[in-house]
Amino acid sequence: MKRVALLFILLAASSALLVASKPNDNENVTLTINAVCTATSSVKEHDWSLQDSVTVNMTETVTYRIVSMEKSGFVELEAISHTNNLSAGGGGALHVPVEPRKWSYSINGQTKNPLVGLTLDYGRGFVILHPENFVHEGNLKSTDPSYGAAGRIADTGVSDAVNQLGSPGKQDFAVQCRKTFKPWPKDLQVSGSATHHFSMDSADGQTRQSADLTMSYTVSNNFTQEPEAEIFPPDKYASWVPEAGEDEEKPGNTITVQARVHKKGDPKTPYYKKAHFKFQLVEVSKEKGVCLNWPRPYFAKDGFDLKIEPNSNTPLKVGGDGQSAESAAGLDESHVTITSHDWGAYGKLTVTVVFDDGSKVDAHVLGDPSKQALTIPKDDNGNHIADFWEKHYLGGSPDAKADDDLVPIGDKSQGDGLSLYEEYRGFRVQGEHIRTSPIEKDLFVRDDDNLGLGYFAQSGLTVHLIQDGEYANEDGEFNVFVINCNRGFATRGQQHLLRMQDKKLTGLYGFAAGIGPGVPKTTLLVKIDVARCLEKSAQELQNTIAHELAHGCNVWHHGASDDEVAEAEHLMPDGTWVTYILVPPGTKFRIAVKGGQESGVEKCIMRYEEANYYEAPTGTWRWKKADGTLQRGEDYNPGEDPGTIFCDDPKGTGVNDKDRPGGSKAGDAAKGNCKGQFCVNDNKH
Numbered sequence: 001m002k003r004v005a006l007l008f009i010l011l012a013a014s015s016a017l018l019v020a021s022k023p024n025d026n027e028n029v030t031l032t033i034n035a036v037c038t039a040t041s042s043v044k045e046h047d048w049s050l051q052d053s054v055t056v057n058m059t060e061t062v063t064y065r066i067v068s069m070e071k072s073g074f075v076e077l078e079a080i081s082h083t084n085n086l087s088a089g090g091g092g093a094l095h096v097p098v099e100p101r102k103w104s105y106s107i108n109g110q111t112k113n114p115l116v117g118l119t120l121d122y123g124r125g126f127v128i129l130h131p132e133n134f135v136h137e138g139n140l141k142s143t144d145p146s147y148g149a150a151g152r153i154a155d156t157g158v159s160d161a162v163n164q165l166g167s168p169g170k171q172d173f174a175v176q177c178r179k180t181f182k183p184w185p186k187d188l189q190v191s192g193s194a195t196h197h198f199s200m201d202s203a204d205g206q207t208r209q210s211a212d213l214t215m216s217y218t219v220s221n222n223f224t225q226e227p228e229a230e231i232f233p234p235d236k237y238a239s240w241v242p243e244a245g246e247d248e249e250k251p252g253n254t255i256t257v258q259a260r261v262h263k264k265g266d267p268k269t270p271y272y273k274k275a276h277f278k279f280q281l282v283e284v285s286k287e288k289g290v291c292l293n294w295p296r297p298y299f300a301k302d303g304f305d306l307k308i309e310p311n312s313n314t315p316l317k318v319g320g321d322g323q324s325a326e327s328a329a330g331l332d333e334s335h336v337t338i339t340s341h342d343w344g345a346y347g348k349l350t351v352t353v354v355f356d357d358g359s360k361v362d363a364h365v366l367g368d369p370s371k372q373a374l375t376i377p378k379d380d381n382g383n384h385i386a387d388f389w390e391k392h393y394l395g396g397s398p399d400a401k402a403d404d405d406l407v408p409i410g411d412k413s414q415g416d417g418l419s420l421y422e423e424y425r426g427f428r429v430q431g432e433h434i435r436t437s438p439i440e441k442d443l444f445v446r447d448d449d450n451l452g453l454g455y456f457a458q459s460g461l462t463v464h465l466i467q468d469g470e471y472a473n474e475d476g477e478f479n480v481f482v483i484n485c486n487r488g489f490a491t492r493g494q495q496h497l498l499r500m501q502d503k504k505l506t507g508l509y510g511f512a513a514g515i516g517p518g519v520p521k522t523t524l525l526v527k528i529d530v531a532r533c534l535e536k537s538a539q540e541l542q543n544t545i546a547h548e549l550a551h552g553c554n555v556w557h558h559g560a561s562d563d564e565v566a567e568a569e570h571l572m573p574d575g576t577w578v579t580y581i582l583v584p585p586g587t588k589f590r591i592a593v594k595g596g597q598e599s600g601v602e603k604c605i606m607r608y609e610e611a612n613y614y615e616a617p618t619g620t621w622r623w624k625k626a627d628g629t630l631q632r633g634e635d636y637n638p639g640e641d642p643g644t645i646f647c648d649d650p651k652g653t654g655v656n657d658k659d660r661p662g663g664s665k666a667g668d669a670a671k672g673n674c675k676g677q678f679c680v681n682d683n684k685h
Contacts, residue, residue: 039154052092073123103144157211184357229363284347305345344425408460410678417495454545543642600669602654
């Protein structure tokens, strides 16, 4: 005779029962069931009768681990612990004249442990038990194995509950087993119950059979898994440096950053909730133009220097100002592409992960929970300069406003008037962008007539020849030409360039107009009379260009101006003196005095070499000095070739050497050491 037991089977995505070796108490769902099935059978015939009843009780607790979760919120479960208690009671009697019998029920010790199927959906908020999985295996143990009518009725009653498909006036047992809850609860507590009555009586009323099934359950979670969202810098992050397009509207280079949410402390395990990602650029620079001198201020704009462009982020919904974007929902990772619009662009990216239940978590930079934003570019010292560029110039101050250029040493004034950030942000030179060195002193020159730099390279300065449009006019007492016209963050103020032109001059080869010699801000215009220079020699032109540019960099002549006299006398062989004057009237003779303009190193660019006479105690020429005394001297001719170097010592060389046969022409320089005078920093003088 078939007897009844209750078996509950787990439904999982794999359709197989998986039992883990070790539970994880932080990700558990617990199902507790109490089920009771009571069945009775009563039969009366002419001379015999049978009364039989059985009650089967089951309590069961199953703990599941959440294995994974689909985008919809449907959860895959894995059973990790299972306890149950199954008991049976009751009995029956057969009343017959010949051999009456009695029996009682208990559980067959070989009966398998019951297990129930469970569906859990956090996304839509429902839990379902599966009555179709009530299966009867094993036997109720009876003290009289020949009888067990109540057991058969219990079996039939349970099957009827499982197969019930909407009997009139009744609620399906399966429908009763479903309960809803608020989606994404932090603490899931759901309870439910289901009942079913089954009866099967004979038409004559002599046979009465019925079964009643009652089941109650609770589902609760102990789910404390925390999310962790991280910002994953790309592989090129450490070497990425911002670049700009032709102007603010044209995009420069890009950097793509990924964000991901996962189980806290376990990047390989996705978080069980799905989400959408909110990307936000913060503290973004808004420098004018795209670099220090382009475009001119009149055309320069000061919009955001980092943007999230829609064309580069088609999966995202991008904000109107390009500073924010949002992904679709149902994700555990997303990425954003950020475009640079300035050579000195800087900012930070924050990411907020918003889960489908409305909860949220802020992302931190990979491996560093203390950093809630990713600096763009990589900038560990926070000076808004890419570390990758900065590391090539170790030794200087990391202060964005620092100006520590040392090469060349010049007058020992550090810097070139441009801050570290400005050198990094860079300039447009001859139509191309450059970043200048914070070690080497930079000078910008606008050579209007393509004269070239002559021998000026001997200065050791790094010189940049710029085109029209690559500088701007600003108010100034003398020099109005400014190279860092789009300055903003960390500027040290105006830094001027030198402007040079071919100009017809009277009695001069070249002239640095202004109030110098001094730094560039004191020089209005460098004028070169190219034709007059070339009348003498090509070398004279190269010398003059370098000479006048040096005046715009704080370099002086070797000494004070020469003496000038209206007439000179020459000693004739007969001992008489003959007077000479120059034509046209009013023209004067130039006298190279000791320590004057012709003094010092013979080959120096800053030395003059065109005097008429020089001082010599026994010379064959004489002239009257300003104080009325007579000075003897010699004819200066022949003159020397124009200098090609900048000296580093005032000591006279060549014709000025003190040991020169016939005597030094002009001696040691009163100033000299021209290399030790160079300064281009408008903040120093």
